[in-house]
Amino acid sequence: MTTKIAIFGVGLIGGSLALCFKGKPGITVVGHAHRPASVDKYISRGVVDQATLSIEEAALDADFIFLCVPVGKLDEYLTKLSTLPLKKGCIITDVGSTKASIAATAAKLSLGEAYFIGGHPMAGSERSGVEAATPLLFENAYYVLTPPPGLPEEAYHSLVQLLAYTRAQIVKVDPALHDRIVGAISHLPHIIAVALVNQVCDYNQDNALYRRLAAGGFRDITRIASSDPIIWRDILLNNRDVMLQMLTDWNEEISTFVRMLQEEDGEGIMQAFAKANDFRSELPERRKGMIASTFDLYIDVPDHPGIIGKITTVLGENRINLSNIQIIESREDVPGIMRLSFRQETDLERAKELLDNMDYSISL
Ligand SMILES: NC(=O)c1ccc[n+]([C@@H]2O[C@H](COP(=O)([O-])OP(=O)(O)OC[C@H]3O[C@@H](n4cnc5c(N)ncnc54)[C@H](O)[C@@H]3O)[C@@H](O)[C@H]2O)c1
Numbered sequence: 001m002t003t004k005i006a007i008f009g010v011g012l013i014g015g016s017l018a019l020c021f022k023g024k025p026g027i028t029v030v031g032h033a034h035r036p037a038s039v040d041k042y043i044s045r046g047v048v049d050q051a052t053l054s055i056e057e058a059a060l061d062a063d064f065i066f067l068c069v070p071v072g073k074l075d076e077y078l079t080k081l082s083t084l085p086l087k088k089g090c091i092i093t094d095v096g097s098t099k100a101s102i103a104a105t106a107a108k109l110s111l112g113e114a115y116f117i118g119g120h121p122m123a124g125s126e127r128s129g130v131e132a133a134t135p136l137l138f139e140n141a142y143y144v145l146t147p148p149p150g151l152p153e154e155a156y157h158s159l160v161q162l163l164a165y166t167r168a169q170i171v172k173v174d175p176a177l178h179d180r181i182v183g184a185i186s187h188l189p190h191i192i193a194v195a196l197v198n199q200v201c202d203y204n205q206d207n208a209l210y211r212r213l214a215a216g217g218f219r220d221i222t223r224i225a226s227s228d229p230i231i232w233r234d235i236l237l238n239n240r241d242v243m244l245q246m247l248t249d250w251n252e253e254i255s256t257f258v259r260m261l262q263e264e265d266g267e268g269i270m271q272a273f274a275k276a277n278d279f280r281s282e283l284p285e286r287r288k289g290m291i292a293s294t295f296d297l298y299i300d301v302p303d304h305p306g307i308i309g310k311i312t313t314v315l316g317e318n319r320i321n322l323s324n325i326q327i328i329e330s331r332e333d334v335p336g337i338m339r340l341s342f343r344q345e346t347d348l349e350r351a352k353e354l355l356d357n358m359d360y361s362i363s364l
């Protein structure tokens with residue numbers, strides 16, 4: 001018996017889910033594209049088994065339907081699905097970064113013999129589109145599910161069973177609570193990163209040295225400022241009430257720093273850093289997903305021609321997969337720092353051992 005999975009929106013998240021399911025025993029993955037050019041792209045990249053522009057062709061006789069479109073489009077797709085004669089027992093889920101509004105929409109709709117279970121994988125990237133999709137994205141990450149009251153246990157379990165292919169850890173959360181927590185740990189950081197980059201961008205108008213000197217700390221805190229504008233417009237507007245409250249609280253945090261600087265309150269500043277350090281050290285560091293999507297290693301590199309080639313050749317010869325490589329130059333007169341990113345912790349550890357033996361200076 002074949003299990004048909006339909007994915008609407010084969011981008012970063014939809015494409016990554018498709019890659020987790022495709023090729024597994026008895027599973028067929030069908031991708032829905034809203035643009036004709038995407039149909040060929042999904043197939044030629046090998047992300048789905050079939051692709052179609054037709055909502056009906058994708059959804060009818062599907063056992064599972066994943067809605068992976070921007071948050072602002074979720075209601076429209078779910079409403080359209082509610083008008084179709086879906087397969088008995090079909091499970092519709094979504095991956096939207098907010099959960100309260102889609103849960104409310106689902107509760108109002110009549111889905112016949114289908115079920116809706118909200119979902120949100122707590123893993124992602126600043127990149128978007130099917131080009132960024134990878135089956136490793138969700139490994140060890142949390143995956144939130146928001147089953148509605150009265151949902152049959154078997155329906156919940158069959159979704160959980162399917163999601164085992166993602167190797168994510170499932171966690172059940174109430175939709176409104178989800179939006180408050182994720183507002184604080186994901187949506188607020190995106191606003192702060194964008195505001196910070198734009199503040200420095202404005203200073204840089206007068207002096208380009210701002211951009212040239214921007215080094216590790218700035219890069220670390222602002223990676224997510226490169227995230228997709230449409231995806232984030234929809235998330236923030238959808239979680240507007242929560243975000244307005246959080247920005248009020250944020251203003252208070254910043255006012256505390258203003259006061260401590262005005263009063264030259266060194267003790268207060270130290271306490272703020274110590275409190276943050278304590279809390280942050282409790283975070284599940286070096287896990288994929290919620291905190292980091294890659295495992296990074298830093299090497300001090302002398303300014304020798306061919307050094308990048310030498311390092312990548314050694315890694316290649318030892319079949320160690322790199323996901324990214326970046327030279328971080330903070331000063332012109334000192335050696336640079338090379339950041340090597342790996343998707344697997346084991347690759348990072350093997351690379352560290354090899355490069356240690358080559359006498360490079362390495363830090364994690
Ligand atoms: N990016 C992340 O880190 C992340 C993490 C978890 C959940 N999410 C959620 O996943 C969903 C998809 O985000 P993504 O990062 O994969 O974005 P993406 O841009 O990579 O993919 C979005 C997909 O939706 C399609 N799409 C865009 N506009 C559409 C429209 N008007 N009608 C139909 N299809 C349309 C695109 O063609 C693309 O296939 C969003 O709801 C987002 O909130 C994102």
Ligand SMILES: O=C(O)C(=O)C[C@]1(C(=O)O)C=C[C@@H](O)C=C1
Pocket residue numbers: 096097121122123124125126127185186187224227290293
């Ligand atoms: O790692 C990133 O780039 C992310 O932005 C991932 C991230 C997050 O903020 O943690 C972004 C949005 C999601 O809904 C879930 C995860």
